[in-house]
Amino acid sequence: MKKLILTFFGLALFVTITSCVNDLDTEPKVELTLQQLLDQDPNAIEGLLSRLYASFALSGPNGPGSSDVSDDAGESPFLRGIINLQDFTADGMKNRWGDDGLDQLTTTSQWTSNNKFFRYLYNRAYYTIPQCNNLLTVLPNAGVDIPESIQSEVRFLRALAYYYLIDTFGKGVLVTEENSGSSDFLPEASRQELFNFVESELLDIEPTIGNDNGYGRANTYVVDMLLAKLYINAEVYTGTAMYTEAATYINKIINEGGYQLEENFVQNFSGDNNVSNEIIYPLIADAVNSQSFGNTTYIVNGSLSPDTIPILEFGAAEGWQGHRATEAWYGLFGDLNTSNDVRASLFWTDGHNYTMTDYREWTDGYPSIKFRNNDFNETPTTGTSFSGTDFPLYRLADVYLMYAECALRGASNTNMNDALTYVNLVRDRANADLINMSDLTLDFIIDERARELNLEGHRRTDLIRFGMFTGGSYLWPWKGNTLNGTSIPDSYRLFPIPQSALDANPNLQQNPGY
Numbered sequence: 001m002k003k004l005i006l007t008f009f010g011l012a013l014f015v016t017i018t019s020c021v022n023d024l025d026t027e028p029k030v031e032l033t034l035q036q037l038l039d040q041d042p043n044a045i046e047g048l049l050s051r052l053y054a055s056f057a058l059s060g061p062n063g064p065g066s067s068d069v070s071d072d073a074g075e076s077p078f079l080r081g082i083i084n085l086q087d088f089t090a091d092g093m094k095n096r097w098g099d100d101g102l103d104q105l106t107t108t109s110q111w112t113s114n115n116k117f118f119r120y121l122y123n124r125a126y127y128t129i130p131q132c133n134n135l136l137t138v139l140p141n142a143g144v145d146i147p148e149s150i151q152s153e154v155r156f157l158r159a160l161a162y163y164y165l166i167d168t169f170g171k172g173v174l175v176t177e178e179n180s181g182s183s184d185f186l187p188e189a190s191r192q193e194l195f196n197f198v199e200s201e202l203l204d205i206e207p208t209i210g211n212d213n214g215y216g217r218a219n220t221y222v223v224d225m226l227l228a229k230l231y232i233n234a235e236v237y238t239g240t241a242m243y244t245e246a247a248t249y250i251n252k253i254i255n256e257g258g259y260q261l262e263e264n265f266v267q268n269f270s271g272d273n274n275v276s277n278e279i280i281y282p283l284i285a286d287a288v289n290s291q292s293f294g295n296t297t298y299i300v301n302g303s304l305s306p307d308t309i310p311i312l313e314f315g316a317a318e319g320w321q322g323h324r325a326t327e328a329w330y331g332l333f334g335d336l337n338t339s340n341d342v343r344a345s346l347f348w349t350d351g352h353n354y355t356m357t358d359y360r361e362w363t364d365g366y367p368s369i370k371f372r373n374n375d376f377n378e379t380p381t382t383g384t385s386f387s388g389t390d391f392p393l394y395r396l397a398d399v400y401l402m403y404a405e406c407a408l409r410g411a412s413n414t415n416m417n418d419a420l421t422y423v424n425l426v427r428d429r430a431n432a433d434l435i436n437m438s439d440l441t442l443d444f445i446i447d448e449r450a451r452e453l454n455l456e457g458h459r460r461t462d463l464i465r466f467g468m469f470t471g472g473s474y475l476w477p478w479k480g481n482t483l484n485g486t487s488i489p490d491s492y493r494l495f496p497i498p499q500s501a502l503d504a505n506p507n508l509q510q511n512p513g514y
Contacts, residue, residue, distance in 0.1 A: 057283040057295045064291045077294020081121035082457040090459035091476035092329035096360045109481035119498040125161040132158035133177045152209035156218040159201045170494040221257040222281040224249040225394045247411035259396040270376040280394040287388035297387040299371045308351040315374030317383035324365030328476040341432040346370045
């Protein structure tokens with residue numbers, strides 16, 4: 001059964017903190033000692049660890065209406081925040097609900113520190129980080145033999161939460177097991193300081209985390225992937241390019257990880273994608289045991305409507321009529337009716353208009369049917385309200401395209417022949433025309449990343465890295481809240497620090513431009 005990692009999700013964390021964001025220095029209240037938990041249940045460590053993994057996909061421990069933080073259980077889960085802030089702020093996807101805050105994301109306009117969707121991601125990161133710190137504090141004194149790989153997994157999850165803070169807000173508070181009990185306000189940590197911490201953590205755990213910790217858990221190659229993501233964006237994050245360092249870990253994944261492109265692209269986004277050989281690290285979903293409005297349920301249901309789409313074909317019982325792609329995505333395939341690229345077929349066109357004249361009108365733009373809730377090659381007879389499709393946070397196709405980008409940017413441990421081979425493997429799997437060396441440019445790579453990876457939580461970061469997100473050199477529908485797009489300020493490369501965080505810690509300063 002693919003969801004084993006979540007079987008302990010109902011186990012309460014042995015430490016809780018009274019507030020995850022408003023007072024990061026609050027001392028944890030110990031409900032049970034770890035030894036007491038282990039006496040009651042020898043598997044407690046695994047349960048506590050699974051609880052930390054689940055914090056990236058679920059809202060809380062008691063079903064879709066529960067929340068670990070004092071935010072809306074439906075709107076605030078971590079993965080939902082990644083999609084909102086990475087995909088709806090970018091060119092390929094828009095949301096039509098008109099919610100205050102979400103509207104500003106989808107139109108890249110009027111961003112303020114009071115936008116609740118910025119607060120949601122910030123709060124989720126600073127829920128996961130202290131919980132990791134609490135567990136790391138007590139593990140050395142647990143009185144039982146704790147494998148080093150367990151501690152490494154906890155440190156990875158903390159690093160992953162910090163990575164999203166580096167990418168989205170550019171700074172924060174560096175709270176670790178060493179200073180989590182401080183009674184003073186912690187100092188602001190710069191982007192460089194957070195970068196250095198995450199880098200050192202990942203380099204330290206990479207040899208100790210192990211190559212096979214089970215489905216849905218971090219291993220050596222998952223750590224390598226986060227290192228590669230950190231390094232490939234290092235020029236944005238720190239001002240220093242580190243493409244050679246990125247390629248070092250990309251090469252390790254390719255040459256040692258044993259991952260393979262799945263024969264059929266859609267297998268990676270179907271209900272049985274746990275059998276995919278391509279997915280390096282998933283965020284797990286289950287339609288029964290780990291229901292959430294914030295995992296792939298948000299993507300699947302949000303992209304469907306019974307008014308225009310036979311939702312049962314995609315294993316869904318509900319369609320929320322929210323998300324549509326724009327021509328900035330499907331326009332990259334040319335004529336969808338004649339394209340041989342299987343990725344071009346993953347848009348619902350019937351009853352919908354090619355041009356998104358009104359982003360709040362459901363029938364303007366094509367919904368993406370890339371993610372679905374039925375097993376691959378299954379014709380479902382019933383649908384479920386919650387998705388059981390895991391979210392492929394990292395997969396091999398991304399690694400191949402990252403290699404090609406690093407080669408084009410001059411990484412010393414790459415070559416252009418391999419880069420061309422890897423790109424053509426991705427395209428051949430999609431039945432797209434193969435390219436020649438003269439076609440392989442950075443402009444081609446950013447477009448191919450859109451064709452392959454849109455709606456997977458990478459797009460905003462990609463556009464920033466390629467210098468295409470802010471300014472007016474690249475426009476997309478509804479950029480800057482205008483139909484054909486307009487220039488947006490460079491300050492939008494970062495989100496504003498939430499006002500609640502500024503109020504809680506006087507050492508935090510707002511990002512420039514807000």
